[in-house]
Amino acid sequence: MQPELFPALIQQVRAIYGDGFIPLHRPVFEGNxxxxxxxxxxxxxxxxxxxxxxxxxxxxxxxxxxxxxxxxxxxxxxxxxxxxxxxxxxxxxxxxxxxxxxxxxxxxxxxxxxxxxxxxxxxxxxxxxxxxxxxxxxxxxxxxxxxxxxxxxxxxxxxxxxxxxxxxxxxxxxxxxxxxxxxxxxxxxxxxxxxxxxxxxxxxxxxxxxxxxxxxxxxxxxxxxxxxxxxxxxxxxxxxxxxxxxxxxxxxxxxxxxxxxxxxxxxxxxxxxxQMERLPEMLAIKAEVARRYADFFEGSGIRFVQPIEGTTANWWLNAIVLEDEAARDALLEYTNAQGVMTRPIWRLMSRLEMFKHCQHDGLENSHWLEARVVNLPSSVPDGAMAAFPHVAGGA
Known part of the structure; x- marks a missing residue:
């Protein structure tokens, strides 16, 4: 992801979530x-x-x-x-x-x-x-x-x-x-x-x-x-x-x-x-948030992670795959400095001190993804269940 696209991403995130600090994922209590x-x-x-x-x-x-x-x-x-x-x-x-x-x-x-x-x-x-x-x-x-x-x-x-x-x-x-x-x-x-x-x-x-x-x-x-x-x-x-x-x-x-x-x-x-009473609504709205991200990244050369054919994701955390570790780190530094929380994927368990001795198969894909994956803000936006009734099944 080219640095010149960073401001546009911030603008997209704020179009979904508004101003102020944007956390990665926050709870929503709008029911009973x-x-x-x-x-x-x-x-x-x-x-x-x-x-x-x-x-x-x-x-x-x-x-x-x-x-x-x-x-x-x-x-x-x-x-x-x-x-x-x-x-x-x-x-x-x-x-x-x-x-x-x-x-x-x-x-x-x-x-x-x-x-x-x-x-x-x-x-x-x-x-x-x-x-x-x-x-x-x-x-x-x-x-x-x-x-x-x-x-x-x-x-x-x-x-x-x-x-x-x-x-x-x-x-x-x-x-x-x-x-x-x-x-x-x-x-x-x-x-x-x-x-x-x-x-x-x-x-x-x-x-x-x-x-x-x-x-x-x-x-x-x-x-x-x-x-x-x-x-x-x-x-x-x-x-x-x-x-x-x-x-x-x-x-x-x-x-x-x-x-x-x-x-x-x-x-x-x-x-x-x-929370379970509102779960279908929350899942529908999270899918809409993911669709907006997917539209933003379309044609950008950046992979927006999608569920494979025949499966449906709950879109708990939206994720993108950057070109390399340097691009990942540049995006993390820029977005967090702008008050938009993003994070890398977890450090591999095999690289943690207490599990370094464990057997593994080389973990080629795991290392590749560790260096490139970034999570984007993925909460249900404030008031979304009232604001998007058409998305949430008319609720």
Missing amino acids: ERQYLVDCIDSNFVSSVGAKVTEFEERIAAFTGAKYAVATVNGTAALHVALQLAGVQRGDEVLSQALTFIATCNALTYAGAEPVFIDVDRDTLGLSPEALRRWLTANADVREGQAYNRTTGKRIAACVPMHTFGFPLRIAEVVAVCDEYGIPVVEDAAESLGSYVGSQHTGTFGKLATLSFNGNKVITTGGGGMIITDDEVLARRAKHLTTTAKVPHPYEFVHDEVGYNYRLPNLNAALGCA
């Missing part, structure tokens, strides 16, 4: 959030027990098409427990991508596993099924239905692909490769609520998946996460583990294993219920 919070306070149920927790779980399950949803205090906690439910044990290896947010690898570490980093596809920014197959062919053996790393001798206990910025990766192909090796897939769908492959929601392809409702996500509970699955046994165990593994009883406190205090408080769930 305040009323539902008051209702919780009046009910005295403000912690991890309450009707809004159950309602929020039911709303997420219905929206995603998953049979079961279990709310947690954040997305990292959800992924930690999901890995345990998938059978990951201390000393195992888990296949994932180096191009991801730190929470993915943190959760693997909490579970006692070590990541093995597989490259991503440049178009989806997510785990590449071809790279996955190449690595497994070269490095894995199957014994008694389970995959083992023939170099380290360790069990390959799971695969955790991540739908980067809400753009669906080739998840069906990833699951198919993993099935050949007996490797369960735990989808990191933290960023992809409202994203689809065909008509199937992301997070419903693997054995389990996790969502995040951090303050910068499409919808927020302030902090929060969710485990989704079609397996009733896993869902029951998820709820048990996230509620300190307490055996149900009217008054006695008996715990039958080491559990976690990971349940979502009722107050946070109240926010989530109100």
